[in-house]
Amino acid sequence: MIVLFTDFGHRDPYVGQVKARLAEHAPTQLVVDLLHDVPDFNPHAGAHLLAAFASGFPPGSVFLAVVDPGVGTPRDAVVVLAGGRWFVGPDNGLLSVLTARHTDTRLWRITWQPDGVPATFHGRDVFAQIAAEIASGEFPTDKLAALDKLAVEFDAGDLARVIYLDHFGNAWTGVRGVPNDARVSAAGVPFTHSESFGFAGKGEGFWFNNSVGLLELAVNRGSAAATYGLKVGDPVKVQRLN
Structure with missing residues (x-):
């Protein structure tokens, strides 16, 4: 393949x-x-x-x-x-x-x-x-x-920035495995946690761990990119409480 x-x-x-x-x-x-x-x-x-x-x-x-x-x-x-x-x-x-x-x-x-x-x-x-x-x-x-080694090596730890915007306007980040009680914010806005889209109200912003294990910012039936002005490279704050 x-x-x-x-x-x-x-x-x-x-x-x-x-x-x-x-x-x-x-x-x-x-x-x-x-x-x-x-x-x-x-x-x-x-x-x-x-x-x-x-x-x-x-x-x-x-x-x-x-x-x-x-x-x-x-x-x-x-x-x-x-x-x-x-x-x-x-x-x-x-x-x-x-x-x-x-x-x-x-x-x-x-x-x-x-x-x-x-x-x-x-x-x-x-x-x-x-x-x-x-x-x-x-x-x-x-x-x-x-x-022996690559000429260019990026830090292999988590990257607390938006790294991809899908066509729905969901903002993927380079942060992995975030616990559900973490505090997450971007563009000066706090995001609450939800397991999936259907548990958030229509138009409500939230964060979740997506299908490849990355923290993602979304709006139920809307665009997080458009709603919050997010773009690739924007910082994302993640505070782990434990």
């Missing part, structure tokens, strides 16, 4: 071009579109989202992860094995949180690049072929070199 995680969006041709390359080099592999709306140019937010999502996929899955504002510069490209799953992407911090949260991590730098490749689309021209070979069981030893 190859899992796509990018900031490419759905309006442009980039996802289709990547899938075409994967079909060429790994025609029997299932390709799953996990997320193509990772906050634009934001590997920090992406790193916490990817770490939260990864355990929901079976061991052996290959994640092609592309949030790469430095594409074409001297930044390295890497392969990571962590938690029994593979990750292919830029060495810009995007893969660093999940790397730090596992003890079985192995790292490689991608040393290969095809001749005449454009500088702006390594997701298709480099990462996709490497991911396809790994997913097909043909580990590309000739295209990789062992690596």
Whole structure:
């Protein structure tokens, strides 16, 4: 299984071009579109989202992860094995949180690049072929070199900021496992806890631990982003009472 995680969006041709390359080099592999709306140019937010999502996929899955504002510069490209799953992407911090949260991590730098490749689309021209070979069981030893550590490493602890806004306007944060009696606020507004949407009144704001274990701010039948003016990067205060 190859899992796509990018900031490419759905309006442009980039996802289709990547899938075409994967079909060429790994025609029997299932390709799953996990997320193509990772906050634009934001590997920090992406790193916490990817770490939260990864355990929901079976061991052996290959994640092609592309949030790469430095594409074409001297930044390295890497392969990571962590938690029994593979990750292919830029060495810009995007893969660093999940790397730090596992003890079985192995790292490689991608040393290969095809001749005449454009500088702006390594997701298709480099990462996709490497991911396809790994997913097909043909580990590309000739295209990789062992690596001791990533060049860019974000703090692997919780990130008390909004890291993603879904189309409902729910605000995901990078904070994990918050107890129900915690005090949570954002945009100067306190949020009460609710187990789920149906337990809050219509139009009422609340917080909950979402399906991948992250604290999320929401409004029942409304948009937390619109109601409270929340945006990616906004701080979230979490006070644990115990």
